[in-house]
Amino acid sequence: MSSARKLVRVLSGDPEKVSPVWLMRQAGRYLPEYRKLRAEAGSFWTMALTPKYAAEITLQPIRRFGFDAAILFSDILTVPEALGQKVTFTEGEGPSLTPVTSAKGFDEDQEHWSSYFEPVYEALRLTRGALGPETTLLGFAGAPWTLATYLAAGVGGDEQKAAKLWAYRDPKGFGYLLDILGECVAFHLIRQLDAGADAVQIFDSWASGLPMPLFEQVVIEPTKKIVRAVRAARPEAKIIGFPRAATLAGYEIYVQATGVDAVSLDTAAPMRWAAENLGCVLQGNLDPIALIAGGAALDRAVDDILEATAGRAHIFNLGHGILPETPIAHVEQLLKRIRG
């Protein structure tokens, strides 16, 4: 039976005349209603781990723009927290953790994971209850490699050095870290599906700059295991992978080897190349800075993507998260250009 949700239909491989659309970080600082609620909640973690806040923030961009999908307001660093690794968010500085050199002390108790993640699942249930039947609800998690870059360096951002060094010097210990992270990620994705998510996205935000043997070891293998574990538990699960700024060869292997239903492309991966070379549903890949620029440049960039994906199962999205300074009028312009 065909779903009432356009994005779910597309994830099954059926092209739509008008691509469904959502934007990474669509619940975020570019929205005045988000900034207002942020001021009220006080801290990022309070927002993310209080179901009524998380649900409300998730719903804000749907009310304003009618995106085809709501993505739960949460953070990829919930997984390290569930594993007992404290994460602190400092305003204007991003997250910080105590750097680790071993995963031996990680909390592997699934009961603890369940109770830690419970507010996330409650937020999903609240969101699903408030969404219209046509709107897809997405859950997500960070991929083990990206989480490992935070755990090894103790900071967020594009800081792969510590994790790479660990992977090169101690492949066995690093493999153990990736395995534990992968188990917790799979656990979390399955329970997000159970709590009402129609599909889940795996964010490997720092998948760039990896030599192919390392890419296969730290991106492909862990992701393959997660997809297998999720499908073993929930055979109908729809999974989107986002190995951001992988090489084109990396994207090809990722799609072939991991078994994701869809792949999300970064700003540079040519959508025309993807339509010809990747045998899965495509998502992406508008440059968030074209969305800030607006005007003719935005229209042209949108048209490029729509032309490249015509007749293909495609979900319109950005190549990276929407930036705080994005004018709301440009999001409206984008939707008008896509939907006519």
Added chain:
Amino acid sequence: MSSARKLVRVLSGDPEKVSPVWLMRQAGRYLPEYRKLRAEAGSFWTMALTPKYAAEITLQPIRRFGFDAAILFSDILTVPEALGQKVTFTEGEGPSLTPVTSAKGFDEDQEHWSSYFEPVYEALRLTRGALGPETTLLGFAGAPWTLATYLAAGVGGDEQKAAKLWAYRDPKGFGYLLDILGECVAFHLIRQLDAGADAVQIFDSWASGLPMPLFEQVVIEPTKKIVRAVRAARPEAKIIGFPRAATLAGYEIYVQATGVDAVSLDTAAPMRWAAENLGCVLQGNLDPIALIAGGAALDRAVDDILEATAGRAHIFNLGHGILPETPIAHVEQLLKRIRG
């Protein structure tokens, strides 16, 4: 007549049984003799613009390691300075400039460029005089796009937002900026060749993340013009291009369209793919973090590159600059692995 310099022979397309080798940023902070001279000179600009310092620093890694090429110690931001844009280096913070929104006030007087750059040319002459006949001397410049990212943002590093916004909103004004930068870059490369450089490298360090139409506009077209201008003036000029972290499709177009003799690959671009798909001399692409790691991981990473480039004209190098914490013993291990 075949050159006495192995790296020059390879740049002509002739494979060597043992690939010539040099490392980006090989004259730098990982060397105690560099740190000593840095303390004596006081500031980065004093080192770069005082011929005896610049030549001495250029020679240091050749004396210690016998690399096949010396690359002149200088900085890509000499070009903005020649154009009248003051660049300040603050210890631990990187360069800063006054952000520009127009290239209209730039100093286009070639006499001024000549006199500004003269210490660089003198440093090249001093270096050439001190190098053995077997050692190749390389000059270099930043590519217009990468220079534009610094000029638009006023800071260095991976900060493309301001330049991208400018390119999207004002393609004509941004094209004018790229043209002026390109003229100064071509001027500087030609005169570096005249001052004794055997070949030159064009660094497009921030070529990642660009949608293909923008990549063609800001990377391909300006580089094509520079190569054409340099070849028109010095038909025998050997040019290496480094569009760092371009997509694989981007590398293909770059090699086909710009006419560079060699392309330098970042850490992630698979050398095996390059050997099959790029019809030019290949350079790169060891992960600088594998060089920090050392041990079996380093040997394996070196072997991967050597196997992928066997029988091909190849220059061994890193995929990005050597990092300050790199142990000297690992550079020795690298050279032993390559040279046997």
